[in-house]
Amino acid sequence: MGSDFVIIFMKEMKSIIRDPKILITMIIVPVVMTSLMYGIMGTMTTQAVQQAMKPGGKVLLVDLDHGSWAQNLTKYLISEKYTLIKYNSVDEALKNYDDALCVLVIPKGFSENLTRGVRAYVQIYYKIRGVSFTSMMTGFKIYGAINKYADTISKEIIEKAGLSPEFVSSPVNGTSNVVIGNTIIKNVDPSQVTGPLLMMGVFVPMIIGLLAGFVAQLSATSIAVEKEQKMLETLLTLPLSRFSLIAAKVTAAFIVSLIGGGAYFVVLGWYFSQVTSMGETTSGGAASSAVLSALMKAVGMQTPVALVVAGFGTLFLALGMALVLAMFVDDVRSAQIISGYIIAPLMISIFIGMFINISSMPPAQQTILAAIPFINIVFIMNLGLAGNVFAELVAAVSSWIYAGIVLYIASRIIGTEKIFTMKLFKKRAKRRTRGFHLLTR
Amino acid sequence: MPNYVVEVNDLHKVYPDGKEALKGLSFNVKEGEIYGLIGPNGAGKTTTLRILATILEPTSGEARIYGYDVKTQPEQVRKHLSYLPEEAGAYKYLTGIEFLEFIASFYAKNEEEKRRMIQEAWKISGLGMRIKDKIKTYSKGMLRRLLIAKTLMVHPKLAILDEPTSGLDVINSTRVRKIIKKYTREYGITVLLSSHNMLEVDYLCDRVGIIHEGRLIAEGTPGELKKKYEAENLEEVFTKIVGGEEMWEVIS
Ligand SMILES: Nc1ncnc2c1ncn2[C@@H]1O[C@H](COP(=O)(O)OP(=O)(O)O)[C@@H](O)[C@H]1O
Ligand SMILES: [Mg+2]
Numbered sequence A: 001m002g003s004d005f006v007i008i009f010m011k012e013m014k015s016i017i018r019d020p021k022i023l024i025t026m027i028i029v030p031v032v033m034t035s036l037m038y039g040i041m042g043t044m045t046t047q048a049v050q051q052a053m054k055p056g057g058k059v060l061l062v063d064l065d066h067g068s069w070a071q072n073l074t075k076y077l078i079s080e081k082y083t084l085i086k087y088n089s090v091d092e093a094l095k096n097y098d099d100a101l102c103v104l105v106i107p108k109g110f111s112e113n114l115t116r117g118v119r120a121y122v123q124i125y126y127k128i129r130g131v132s133f134t135s136m137m138t139g140f141k142i143y144g145a146i147n148k149y150a151d152t153i154s155k156e157i158i159e160k161a162g163l164s165p166e167f168v169s170s171p172v173n174g175t176s177n178v179v180i181g182n183t184i185i186k187n188v189d190p191s192q193v194t195g196p197l198l199m200m201g202v203f204v205p206m207i208i209g210l211l212a213g214f215v216a217q218l219s220a221t222s223i224a225v226e227k228e229q230k231m232l233e234t235l236l237t238l239p240l241s242r243f244s245l246i247a248a249k250v251t252a253a254f255i256v257s258l259i260g261g262g263a264y265f266v267v268l269g270w271y272f273s274q275v276t277s278m279g280e281t282t283s284g285g286a287a288s289s290a291v292l293s294a295l296m297k298a299v300g301m302q303t304p305v306a307l308v309v310a311g312f313g314t315l316f317l318a319l320g321m322a323l324v325l326a327m328f329v330d331d332v333r334s335a336q337i338i339s340g341y342i343i344a345p346l347m348i349s350i351f352i353g354m355f356i357n358i359s360s361m362p363p364a365q366q367t368i369l370a371a372i373p374f375i376n377i378v379f380i381m382n383l384g385l386a387g388n389v390f391a392e393l394v395a396a397v398s399s400w401i402y403a404g405i406v407l408y409i410a411s412r413i414i415g416t417e418k419i420f421t422m423k424l425f426k427k428r429a430k431r432r433t434r435g436f437h438l439l440t441r
Numbered sequence B: 001m002p003n004y005v006v007e008v009n010d011l012h013k014v015y016p017d018g019k020e021a022l023k024g025l026s027f028n029v030k031e032g033e034i035y036g037l038i039g040p041n042g043a044g045k046t047t048t049l050r051i052l053a054t055i056l057e058p059t060s061g062e063a064r065i066y067g068y069d070v071k072t073q074p075e076q077v078r079k080h081l082s083y084l085p086e087e088a089g090a091y092k093y094l095t096g097i098e099f100l101e102f103i104a105s106f107y108a109k110n111e112e113e114k115r116r117m118i119q120e121a122w123k124i125s126g127l128g129m130r131i132k133d134k135i136k137t138y139s140k141g142m143l144r145r146l147l148i149a150k151t152l153m154v155h156p157k158l159a160i161l162d163e164p165t166s167g168l169d170v171i172n173s174t175r176v177r178k179i180i181k182k183y184t185r186e187y188g189i190t191v192l193l194s195s196h197n198m199l200e201v202d203y204l205c206d207r208v209g210i211i212h213e214g215r216l217i218a219e220g221t222p223g224e225l226k227k228k229y230e231a232e233n234l235e236e237v238f239t240k241i242v243g244g245e246e247m248w249e250v251i252s
Helices: A002-018 A020-053 A068-079 A090-095 A110-116 A133-139 A141-160 A165-169 A190-228 A232-236 A242-279 A286-299 A302-326 A332-353 A363-369 A376-386 A389-414 A418-430 B045-052 B074-080 B096-107 B111-125 B128-132 B140-153 B170-187 B198-204 B222-228 B234-242 B245-251
Strands: A057-063 A082-087 A102-106 A123-125 A178-180 A183-185 B004-014 B020-030 B034-038 B060-065 B081-084 B158-162 B190-195 B207-212 B215-220
Touching: A002 A020, A002 A242, A002 B096, A057 A068, A057 A090, A057 A141, A068 A082, A068 A102, A068 A110, A068 A141, A082 A090, A090 A102, A090 A123, A123 A141, A141 A165, A178 A190, A178 A286, A183 A286, A190 A232, A190 A242, A190 A286, A190 A302, A190 A332, A190 A376, A232 A242, A232 A418, A232 B081, A242 A302, A242 A389, A286 A302, A286 A376, A302 A332, A302 A376, A302 A389, A332 A376, A363 A376, A363 A389, A376 A389, A389 A418, B004 B045, B004 B190, B020 B034, B020 B045, B020 B060, B020 B190, B020 B207, B020 B215, B034 B045, B034 B170, B034 B198, B045 B060, B045 B158, B045 B190, B074 B081, B081 B140, B096 B111, B096 B128, B096 B140, B111 B140, B140 B158, B140 B170, B170 B190, B170 B198, B190 B198, B198 B234, B207 B222, B207 B234, B215 B222, B215 B234, B222 B234
Parallel strands: A057 A082, A057 A102, B034 B190, B034 B207, B081 B158, B158 B190
Antiparallel strands: A102 A123, A178 A183, B004 B020, B004 B060, B207 B215
C-alpha cells in the first residue's frame, strides 16, 4: 500500500514538473506573480522609507532676510547634510527645481521677528512631478528638519529663561496602556498590540484561504489530468484501491500546495514586516514578547488551537468541494475554471469577514455566524477577544462537519461508478448514434 | 461446475439516463482461450467489458472473474486482470519506458520482476529506441502498441482488450493482432476482447459471441458459426441472424 502511494506520488510530481500546462498555470504563474508583486511593492516601500529617513538632499534656498537667524538656520541645515543652492526669487528657484526636495523661502523679517520674540515663518514649496511614493515621502523631510530646528531654538530660549524645556514643551504627558479582555498591558502603544492581532486575525486566515485555493485547484486539476490523458479507466482497474489512488493524488496536491503556500507565507511575512517596521522605531523588541504573552492570555490558548483546527477543516472542505466538482469536468482547463468557483467565494468570504465587527454582537449571534464555513476562520480571533469560547468551538467543529459531509459525498462518487459515468453523462447522450460497421475493417 | 475464467449471467445494465445497454447477457470464457465479443457499434461490448473490469456496476445479474464477484469483490477481481480500454491514452509527459515502469510497479512483486516486465513490454511494443521518447511524440499506432504491451507484460490471468485495433491502419492492425496472438499463447493468458471487425475476430479468436442490442444472439467457434449459418465469413453470419434491414440502414 505504502509503495503504491509512492509510485503515484512520484508520477504526480513528474507530470506536474514536466507538463507545461500544469506547471505554468498552477505553480509558476501564481508564485512568481505574487512574489514579484510583493517583492516590488516591498522594495519600493522600503526604498521610499529609507530615502525619506536618510538625512540630506538638495534644497533650493531663497533667502530674502539675510539676517543672523537666517544664517543660523542655513548653518543648521548644512550640518544636517542638506545641500543648499541659493536663488534670488521663488520663480527662479522653481525653474531650476530638477531633483530638489523643495524650495525653502526665508522671508524678510525672519531674523527680526525671532530677535524680538515673535513667531517667525519660513515657506516651503514642493513641486509634484508624478505619483511616486518616494517623492511624496522625501518632500516632507525638510518640514521635519525645520521642526527640529525650532525645537532646538525653543529649548535654548526656555533654558535662558531658567525653566525646564521638557516641562514647558509638554507640561502634561500621557502614557498609554492597552486593555484586552481582562489583561492590562502597561506602557504600550495600541499599534504594538494591533500588529500581532492583525497577524492572527487577518494574515493567518489569508494564508489559509490561499492554501485552500491551492489545494482545490491542484486536486481538481490532478483528477482532470487523468481524464484528459485518458488514463482514468486504466487507473481504476489497476490492482490498488480507489481510495489509496485518490489519497495519493490528494496528498501530492497538498504537499505542492504547502510548498506554494509556504512561499507565499515567506513572501507575505517579509512584506508585512517591511511595512510594519517602517513607521516604528526599534523600541519594540522586549515589549513585544510581553505584548504577545498578554495577548495570548487575553484571547486564551484555545484561540490559536481553534484557528489551526478550523483552518485545516477549511482546507479539507475546499478539497472535498474541488473533488466533487472535478468529477464533472474532462480536462484541465475546465478543472481550473471550476476550481475558481470555490476559490472566488472563499476569498470573498474571507474579505467580507474582515469587515464584520463580530465582537460587538450578542453571543448568540456570534455563535450563529461562527458556523458559516470559510468566513469563520476570520472570526475566531475576535471571538477569542470577546471571550466566546463556545462560538470558537462551533467554528472549529463546524468546519470539520462541513468538510466531513463534502468528503463523504466525494467518497460516494469515487467509490462507485459515478467517478466514471458523471463525466460521460452529457457526451454520450448526444452521441447515441448507431452505425453498423460491417463495411469497415 | 467447469472452471470458467469469466462467468456472465443474465447481465443487465441501465445507464443513469435510462438507456438500457445490456438486456440479459450471458456467456462464459474458458481458461486459456481467446474469446471475442463481436457486434456493431452500440451493441453493448464496451459496457460489458467495463463491468467486468469493475469500472461500471451491473444493474442486475451476475459477473464473476475467477469466481470473484465484480460487484462485491472488485479488488480481488482487479488482481486477476489487465485491461486495455477502447479509448485509452497514456501520460504524455512520461517516456514510454517511464510509463511501463509506472504500470509495472503496481503488479511486480520485486525489482527483478519489474525489470522483466519492462523488458518484455519493450519487445512486445516493437518501439525500439523510441521507447525513451516522451509519449506525446508517439503516433497512434505506436501508442496502441505501447498500451497492448503494458496490458500483456504483467502476465495477467485475464486480459480484457476493448477494440484492440480500433482506429489503426492496416499495417498497425495486423501487427497488433499478431502480437496478441503470439504473446497470449506464449504466456498462457486468457483473453476477452471486443471488436466490430468480424474478420479480425475470425483470425484471432477461439470462440466468439455475437452481441446485438445488449443480448448474445449466437456463440461458438468461428468455424461452427460459419457452418451453422452456411456463411463464408462472420460478417455473413451476422447479417443472416439479424436480417438485412440493418445493412440498409447504413448504406442508405
Ligand atoms: N455512460 C453512458 N451513459 C448512457 N448511455 C451510454 C453510456 N455509455 C454507453 N451508453 C450507451 O449504451 C449502449 C452500448 O454502448 P457500448 O457498450 O459503448 O457499445 P459498443 O462498445 O458495443 O459500441 C449505446 O447505445 C451507448 O450509447
Ligand atoms: Mg465500444
